[in-house]
Structures are given as structure tokens and as C-alpha cells.
Amino acid sequence: MAETKPNLEPGQVVSLRNLVDYQPGAVVSRMLVFKHSGTITLFAFDEGEGLSEHTAPFDAIVTVLEGTALVRIQDEEHMLSEGDLIVMPANVPHAVAARTRFKMELVMIRE
Numbered sequence: 001m002a003e004t005k006p007n008l009e010p011g012q013v014v015s016l017r018n019l020v021d022y023q024p025g026a027v028v029s030r031m032l033v034f035k036h037s038g039t040i041t042l043f044a045f046d047e048g049e050g051l052s053e054h055t056a057p058f059d060a061i062v063t064v065l066e067g068t069a070l071v072r073i074q075d076e077e078h079m080l081s082e083g084d085l086i087v088m089p090a091n092v093p094h095a096v097a098a099r100t101r102f103k104m105e106l107v108m109i110r111e
Contacts, residue, residue, distance in 0.1 A: 008032070016042060016065050016103075016105055017065040017066050017103050019032070019042055020042040020043065020044045020103060021044060022044045022045075022046055022101055023044070023046065024046055025046055025049065026046055026049065027043060027044070027045050027046070027049050027050070027051065028043065028044045029041055029042065029043050029044075030042045036110065037109070037110055038058070038107065038108050038109045038110050039106075039107070039108045039110075040105065040106070040107050040108075041105070041106045041108075042065075042103065042104070042105055042106075043103065043104050043105075043106060044101075044102075044103045045067075045069065045096070045098035045101065045102045045103070045104075046098065046101060047098055047099070047100050047101050047102075048097075048098060049097075049098050050069075050095065050096050050097035050098055051095060051096045052095055053072070053093050053094065053095040054093070054094070054095070055090075055091050055092065055093055055094070056088070056090060056091075056094075056108065057090055057091065058090050058108050058109055058110050058111060059087060059088070059089055059090050059108070059109050060087070060088045060090075060094075060106055060107070060108045060109075061085060061086075061087050061088075061106070061107040061108075061109070062080070062085065062086050062087075062088065062096070062104050062105070062106055063083075063084070063085045063104060063105045063107075064080045064081060064082050064083065064084045064085070064102070064103075064104050065082065065103040065104060065105060066082055066101070066102065066103040067081070067082070067098065067099075067100040067101050067102035067103060068080065068081045068082075068098075068099045068100045068102060069096055069097060069098050069099055069102045069104070070096070070097045070099055071086055071088070071094065071095070071096050071097075072094060072095045072096075072097075073086075073088055073089070073092060073093075073094045074092055074093060074094075079099070
């Protein structure tokens, strides 16, 4: 796996929510870090958009940067809002649905 460096200057202070923009009727993503040890990706969901149920081979940590979303893990639903964090375990079905315009940071830890 090729590793990439973030498109950020070392020591630069940035607002995560300003690094990805909404697009009407879409989910927009921006990968900040892609390394063998894991990835950091920002997402912006327009209201009503989402990620359908899927699994991932590694644990994923979602931090809500803006808005609200329903996160389903297995059969359990969680309503998240700005500042909330949830861990989606590896190999467990999960889905994300934006209830309002919604931005999140996704950190995937590879083992």
C-alpha cells in the first residue's frame, strides 16, 4: 500500500469542517491521511444522503463535526450530533444516514 502525506502544512492550524464542502444531493469525501497503519477521511453529506449498510475489515471511529446523523451498527441505531464520537467495530454491518447536512471525520485503524 502506498502511503500519502496529508495536504496540510506541519504546524498549520485548520478547522476540519472547513476542509470538505457540501454538494447538493451528494456525499463528498476528502482523504487527509492514507498510511499502512490507517486512514483519516473527512465526509460532507447533504441532508438525506448516506452510506448504505456495509462492513469494513478494521475498526472505524466516527467523529461528528457538524449536523446530525443516524448511525446504525448491526441492529442498534444511534443519533449523533456535533462533537459525538462512535466506534464501528470491524466486520460488523453499519450504515450512516444524514438527518441534516452533516460532516464527519472517519479514522480507520488497520491492524
